[in-house]
Each structure stands twice: as structure tokens, then as C-alpha cells.
Amino acid sequence: MTNATTPSSAAGAGAVSSRDRLLDAAAKLFYEQGVHIGVDAVCRAAGVSKRSMYQLFDSKDDLVAASLLERTAPDYQGSLLPADDDRPPRARILHVFERFEDLERTHEFRGCPFVAAAVQVKAPEHPASVVARRQKDKLTAFFEQEAERGGANDPARLARQLTLVLDGASARSVVQAERLDCLAVETAGTLLDAAGIVDSPT
Secondary structure, eight states: OOOTTSOOGGGOGGGHHHHHHHHHHHHHHHHHHOTTSOHHHHHHHHTOOHHHHHHHOSSHHHHHHHHIIIIIHHHHHHHHSOOSOOOOHHHHHHHHHHHHHHHHTSTTOOSOHHHHHHHHHOOTTSHHHHHHHHHHHHHHHHHHHHHHHTTOSSHHHHHHHHHHHHHHHHHHHHHHTSOOTTHHHHHHHHHHHHHTOOSSOO
């Protein structure tokens, strides 16, 4: 299997724009309608033929994974994670939950795209599941780094708990179809209180 994140050499340099259109369309449609939407619909939205798509990606599975990695991940993680700054760990961790609730208030919010994709494809070895897992691991690693800076007794466990809260908040928002109303921020704050991570920098 070729790497789904690079154009096939046989497709030539002129195929880059077609690949970009496919990734843009796939990221949008897979998030809005689910990863089981047909290739025909993605190709129509991208203005690219199925033949061209299969020259660029070995399979639809590869397209799903590439759209998550190259389009969804930079946008979603960039929206949640704080920029490098001198705020204390507690503020940097809570920033993620505050930004998440900001995203949740928008009408197009349909939950965490990585959780949604992994749940839909089900198989842990599916390329999309692999991408989703790695992206969630990156978020957990961020929490662990900040928790360690904040002096938590067990930064790794706290990081997993924070990730669990975020994923649970995402699922609740979608299933209940109602706003979280600061529930995620407050729950994360409770975990940070219990871990002794206060506002003052270390």
C-alpha cells in the first residue's frame, strides 16, 4: 500500500490540485455525513473523476485517513491547543476545554471528528482509526506535559482522565443535542483541583 498522504508519481505534478480538492471535499463530507458516504459523492463535490481519485489513493480507506491527517487534524487541533505562551499549566489545560465549548456552540459542530471516524469504521487497524488514535494520543501527551509542569502526582493518569472528559463531552453534545453550558470546563477544573494544579505558575 502506498502512502496515502503523497500523490502517486504516476499522477504527475498536475494532479496536486485534484488531490487537494479531494481532501477538502472528503474532510467536509466525512465529518458532516459520516465516513460511509460514497466515493461518488466525494468525487462529485471535488470535481474529480473516480479514476483520478484511485490514481491518487489506493482506496477509499486511504482517502478517509489522509483527509483526517492532512485536513481535519491541523484545523481541529489548531483550534483547541494553545499557542506557546507563559500561562500556567492550569490555564493552558483549561484553554482546551474552553475552546472546545466555543466550537460546540457553532451550528456545524458534530463532535470530535476522530472519535466519530473511529466509531464508524470500528476496526482498530483501519487507517482512519490509526490516525484518530495518534491524534488523541497527541492531545493526551499535551495534557500530560502540562500536568507534569503543574506538579500533579500522576500526570499520565490525569492526562487520560482529561482526554476522557473531553471525549465524553463531545459524545454528550451530539447525543443530547444540547449545549454543554460549561460542563466540560467545570469537570476539567474539578480534576485539576483534585490534582493540586492551581493558577499560579510553577
